[in-house]
Amino acid sequence: MDLATSLSLIVPEIILAVSGLVLLLLAAWGGDKGARVISVAAAIALGGAFALVAPSVCAGASGPGTVAFGGQFRADAFAGLAKLMIFAAAGAALVVAPRFFERAGVMRAEFPVLVLFATLGMSIMVSAGDLVSLYIGLELNSLAAYVLAAILRDDERSAEAGLKYFVLGALASGILLFGMSLTYGFAGTTNFGGIAVAVSDGLSTGQLFGLTFVLAGLAFKISAAPFHMWTPDVYEGAPTPVTMFFASAPKVAAIALLARVTLEAFGSQDDAWRQIVIFAALLSIVIGALGAIGQQNVKRLLAYSSINNVGFILIGLAAGTVAGASAMMVYLAIYVVMTIGSFVAVLLMRDADGKVEGISDLAGLSTTRPALAWALMALMFSLAGIPPLFGFWGKFVVFQAAVEADLVALAAIGIAASVIGAFYYIKIVKVMFFDEPAGTVTGEGDTPHWALLAICAVLISPLGYLLTGWLGGLADMAAASLAIAF
Amino acid sequence: MGGFPILSVMLAVPLVAAIMCLFLEARQARMVALLATLIDLMLGVVLWANFDIGGAQWQFTERANLFAGFEYALGIDGIALMLIMLSVFLMPICIGASWEAITKRVGEYMAAFLLMEVLMIGVFAAQDLFLFYIFFEAGLIPMYLIIGIWGGQNRIYAAYKFFLYTLLGSVLMLIAMLWMVNEAGTTSIPVLMEYDFAPQAQTWLWLAFFASFAVKMPMWPVHTWLPDAHVQAPTAGSVILAGVLLKLGGYGFIRFSLPMFPDASAEFGWLVWGLSMAAVVLTSLIALVQADMKKLIAYSSVAHMAIVTLGLFAFNVQGLEGAMMVMLGHGLVSGALFLCVGVIYDRLHTREIARYGGLSINMPAYAVLFMLFTMAAVGLPGTSNFVGEFLSLAGVYQANSWVAFVATTGIILGAAYMLYLYRRICFGEQKNADAAALPDLSLREYLLLGPIAAAVLWMGVYPESFLAPMRADIELLDTRLAAAAPEGDAQLVMGEGAPEEEEHTQGEAH
Numbered sequence: 001m002d003l004a005t006s007l008s009l010i011v012p013e014i015i016l017a018v019s020g021l022v023l024l025l026l027a028a029w030g031g032d033k034g035a036r037v038i039s040v041a042a043a044i045a046l047g048g049a050f051a052l053v054a055p056s057v058c059a060g061a062s063g064p065g066t067v068a069f070g071g072q073f074r075a076d077a078f079a080g081l082a083k084l085m086i087f088a089a090a091g092a093a094l095v096v097a098p099r100f101f102e103r104a105g106v107m108r109a110e111f112p113v114l115v116l117f118a119t120l121g122m123s124i125m126v127s128a129g130d131l132v133s134l135y136i137g138l139e140l141n142s143l144a145a146y147v148l149a150a151i152l153r154d155d156e157r158s159a160e161a162g163l164k165y166f167v168l169g170a171l172a173s174g175i176l177l178f179g180m181s182l183t184y185g186f187a188g189t190t191n192f193g194g195i196a197v198a199v200s201d202g203l204s205t206g207q208l209f210g211l212t213f214v215l216a217g218l219a220f221k222i223s224a225a226p227f228h229m230w231t232p233d234v235y236e237g238a239p240t241p242v243t244m245f246f247a248s249a250p251k252v253a254a255i256a257l258l259a260r261v262t263l264e265a266f267g268s269q270d271d272a273w274r275q276i277v278i279f280a281a282l283l284s285i286v287i288g289a290l291g292a293i294g295q296q297n298v299k300r301l302l303a304y305s306s307i308n309n310v311g312f313i314l315i316g317l318a319a320g321t322v323a324g325a326s327a328m329m330v331y332l333a334i335y336v337v338m339t340i341g342s343f344v345a346v347l348l349m350r351d352a353d354g355k356v357e358g359i360s361d362l363a364g365l366s367t368t369r370p371a372l373a374w375a376l377m378a379l380m381f382s383l384a385g386i387p388p389l390f391g392f393w394g395k396f397v398v399f400q401a402a403v404e405a406d407l408v409a410l411a412a413i414g415i416a417a418s419v420i421g422a423f424y425y426i427k428i429v430k431v432m433f434f435d436e437p438a439g440t441v442t443g444e445g446d447t448p449h450w451a452l453l454a455i456c457a458v459l460i461s462p463l464g465y466l467l468t469g470w471l472g473g474l475a476d477m478a479a480a481s482l483a484i485a486f
Numbered sequence: 487m488g489g490f491p492i493l494s495v496m497l498a499v500p501l502v503a504a505i506m507c508l509f510l511e512a513r514q515a516r517m518v519a520l521l522a523t524l525i526d527l528m529l530g531v532v533l534w535a536n537f538d539i540g541g542a543q544w545q546f547t548e549r550a551n552l553f554a555g556f557e558y559a560l561g562i563d564g565i566a567l568m569l570i571m572l573s574v575f576l577m578p579i580c581i582g583a584s585w586e587a588i589t590k591r592v593g594e595y596m597a598a599f600l601l602m603e604v605l606m607i608g609v610f611a612a613q614d615l616f617l618f619y620i621f622f623e624a625g626l627i628p629m630y631l632i633i634g635i636w637g638g639q640n641r642i643y644a645a646y647k648f649f650l651y652t653l654l655g656s657v658l659m660l661i662a663m664l665w666m667v668n669e670a671g672t673t674s675i676p677v678l679m680e681y682d683f684a685p686q687a688q689t690w691l692w693l694a695f696f697a698s699f700a701v702k703m704p705m706w707p708v709h710t711w712l713p714d715a716h717v718q719a720p721t722a723g724s725v726i727l728a729g730v731l732l733k734l735g736g737y738g739f740i741r742f743s744l745p746m747f748p749d750a751s752a753e754f755g756w757l758v759w760g761l762s763m764a765a766v767v768l769t770s771l772i773a774l775v776q777a778d779m780k781k782l783i784a785y786s787s788v789a790h791m792a793i794v795t796l797g798l799f800a801f802n803v804q805g806l807e808g809a810m811m812v813m814l815g816h817g818l819v820s821g822a823l824f825l826c827v828g829v830i831y832d833r834l835h836t837r838e839i840a841r842y843g844g845l846s847i848n849m850p851a852y853a854v855l856f857m858l859f860t861m862a863a864v865g866l867p868g869t870s871n872f873v874g875e876f877l878s879l880a881g882v883y884q885a886n887s888w889v890a891f892v893a894t895t896g897i898i899l900g901a902a903y904m905l906y907l908y909r910r911i912c913f914g915e916q917k918n919a920d921a922a923a924l925p926d927l928s929l930r931e932y933l934l935l936g937p938i939a940a941a942v943l944w945m946g947v948y949p950e951s952f953l954a955p956m957r958a959d960i961e962l963l964d965t966r967l968a969a970a971a972p973e974g975d976a977q978l979v980m981g982e983g984a985p986e987e988e989e990h991t992q993g994e995a996h
Contacts, residue, residue, distance in 0.1 A: 366591075366594075367591075381627055386623060386624070386626060386627060386653075387619065387620040387623045387624050388620050388621075388624045392620070392623075396555070396616075396660075397555070399660070399661060399664055400555070400664050400667075400668075403661065403664040403665050403668055404664075404668050408661065408665060411661050411664070412658060412661050415657040415658070415660060415661055416654070416657060416658065418657065419650060419653050419654045419657060422649070422650065422653055423646075423650060426630065426646070426649055426650075429630070429631075430634060430642060430645070430646070433631060433634060433635055434634040434635060434641070434642055434645070465552070465553050466552060466553070468553045468554040468555065469552075469553060469554040471554075472554040472555070473554075
């Protein structure tokens with residue numbers, strides 16, 4: 001594998017890195033006046049990367065031709081599909097952010113640059129074929145994310161969110177590094193393929209510890225219970241466009257990464273990690289559902305909702321099969337759309353001069369702002385997994401994979417617990433449709449926000465089912481491109 | 487029908503109208519909704535007229551490969567045909583019943599009802615397991631909104647209870663369906679109806695389906711959502727709930743539980759019988775002491791549905807036919823009774839029985855129609871419910887005479903609470919001045935109650951029209967169940983019957 005081939009495989013990442021650096025220089029000299037131009041340029045860079053990745057996803061790229069730098073980097077269809085979701089989510093964040101920050105009077109030119117660097121980090125994460133590239137990608141993403149969370153410097157809650165995210169994120173990185181060092185020490189290699197060979201005839205105690213700590217570190221990043229505590233605080237404190245970004249793109253990246261570590265590196269030892277994943281999945285579903293019930297703030301509620309959703313995605317991982325990995329990707333794609341839609345709806349909740357985030361402020365929204373209320377209702381029922389909305393399909397494929405892998409009991413418990421979650425989703429609908437109008441949400445929304453909400457609403461409407469064949473096909477090819485050692 | 491996708495059109499018409507209603511003003515929304523439901527009724531009549539009795543089991547089949555994992559497959563047999571007819575027949579009546587009673591957010595209300603119609607037709611016409619599930623579950627959304635927005639005092643509690651109760655019942659069924667599809671390798675309902683699952687697996691699958699259908703039915707003791715939902719829903723909501731939504735449970739049993747898991751059905755027959763017997767007696771007694779008219783009828787629905795489950799699990803043709811007839815008859819009669827309650831509720835705005843009295847003096851026409859439906863609910867010969875109840879009980883008697891004995895007390899208790907209700911509302915002194923001043927039925931109300939009265943009498947006098955399309959399907963089901971059917975205790979031996987000539991001579995001797 002010569003250098004030129006390797007470089008040709010990472011062209012999307014090179015584009016992101018170079019444009020990030022150039023835009024950073026522009027921001028440093030141009031100041032905040034050019035923030036909007038830089039946002040547009042960043043979005044164009046993301047679009048370019050998206051266009052470069054798309055063909056390999058559609059072609060189902062797999063095999064040795066996708067391995068760069070001696071196994072450090074994998075540009076296969078699995079990574080590609082995850083990248084498409086990440087780029088789309090990052091693009092959505094860039095679209096909604098300028099309006100939000102301009103209203104607050106703090107549109108900073110660093111914002112699009114940080115989003116680009118975070119995206120680059122995630123792009124490396126999902127393509128990682130080695131523990132070291134995994135860690136580099138993860139930290140690049142995390143460091144950018146800490147700054148993004150605290151970007152509203154005058155807002156105490158934003159600063160608090162940034163600090164909390166940093167401290168807990170650093171702890172998680174430490175745990176992850178510890179696990180990686182144990183794995184390296186007992187497997188003798190950091191390469192996923194090498195680890196797979198080393199563990200193929202049973203895990204030693206040291207390897208098992210390594211695996212456990214790696215999983216714990218990654219569970220932090222995907223905010224799976226019991227490592228979810230930071231999520232509600234960070235989601236509430238961070239500016240809404242940033243929260244939208246956190247809830248969508250890094251989730252995709254970390255889950256894809258988790259899938260690669262478990263299925264590729266430790267694929268032959270699925271009994272060892274399956275119990276951990278099942279535990280985290282069920283606990284996430286239950287905690288995500290119970291924690292959300294008492295919430296008064298929409299963003300906190302959505303934070304718990306994301307914990308809940310991660311639980312369902314992990315059920316797909318617990319299946320430990322190609323079908324399970326494919327189901328996860330389908331769920332993630334639908335989840336990203338639902339998350340972006342929900343947070344855009346939160347952005348559209350405005351009173352005359354600012355943002356509104358209380359659930360009680362939504363009261364009677366169906367009479368004062370019918371379009372917003374109907375879109376939010378569709379999103380809520382979709383998140384709850386009620387057919388005929390598209391969110392049902394995500395749960396459906398995940399549970400189908402679990403049942404096919406003979407995990408019927410897990411599927412039954414998981415789906416029964418989803419009923420608890422339905423309670424708070426329909427509570428939002430109740431507040432919007434059954435209660436008397438509170439008259440708080442009076443401000444006008446912005447056109448880009450409405451456009452994005454409309455796109456999300458159409459995708460999660462029953463029309464989304466027409467995409468099931470296409471999406472399922474892409475996800476199947478992506479899952480098949482994983483080098484799973486069974 | 488030469489390739490005309492009539493079932494898809496029946497789904498599309500109310501769907502398009504529902505979307506239109508969202509954007510229309512009150513007056514236009516009412517007209518659009520009425521028009522759409524009437525078009526669907528016409529299409530339903532065309533469907534019935536073109537249904538080939540004795541022809542293929544599945545007719546009007548449509549198939550399109552639109553989705554991954556499941557198919558858009560529609561098709562009906564006689565059982566589904568009759569239930570679709572019930573749905574399309576009741577829908578225009580529901581729209582009419584809401585004509586004046588609903589004044590706020592009319593467009594959304596009509597949209598929710600039209601959506602319900604789409605989903606109900608979809609449930610009965612779906613030939614794919616997951617398509618069925620989607621239609622089956624999706625009904626929660628419009629019903630939640632109907633109860634929650636346009637309901638009465640305690641509507642929010644009732645809406646939550648309805649939603650969560652039925653959702654919990656259904657999700658386990660989804661897991662069972664996933665397992666079945668994984669095992670059998672097909673999502674087609676007709677194929678699965680002939681697939682023999684291992685007896686061990688049948689037990690679990692049956693229980694998972696039972697959890698869902700028992701809640702929808704609703705069977706005692708998971709019926710408690712029904713009185714709340716009924717009382718709080720607007721009149722038309724109650725009509726749809728009682729008329730069609732309760733039939734989903736029975737349809738589920740007859741389409742899924744019985745043919746797909748015959749061994750488990752036989753194994754758990756005692757469970758269904760036990761719960762049904764408890765329901766017949768207990769809910770009838772509870773109905774007797776209700777002070778709220780809607781609650782009384784709601785409890786009587788639970789008792790009637792128990793007769794349906796008894797008939798279904800009698801494992802013979804009479805029981806199955808009877809169960810279907812009770813479902814159809816109850817759909818009409820309980821719907822009509824809720825409309826009757828709605829008529830006086832719209833005038834006096836109370837459902838308390840004690841606030842009325844002597845209505846037959848100032849509302850004679852109302853009293854006559856109400857009497858007809860009361861008698862039908864009691865099961866008087868000549869009305870729809872008699873046919874169904876008689877057949878089911880005859881079927882149950884063949885299977886177990888003691889069960890039949892307990893179930894029959896339900897008829898007696900039914901007569902008690904219905905006649906007691908009627909006496910308190912229509913007869914006696916006019917003790918309340920405002921009730922005594924109520925005007926009689928308006929033309930609109932005649933138009934609502936008249937067609938149901940006609941259908942009730944038709945079904946009572948000539949049930950063959952309704953039984954004929956279902957006969958072949960029920961016989962097929964009976965043969966499917968024959969191997970698993972438990973032995974009855976009645977040991978009926980058919981008499982020889984007198985020779986034909988002798989009968990004639992005897993006749994002439996008189």
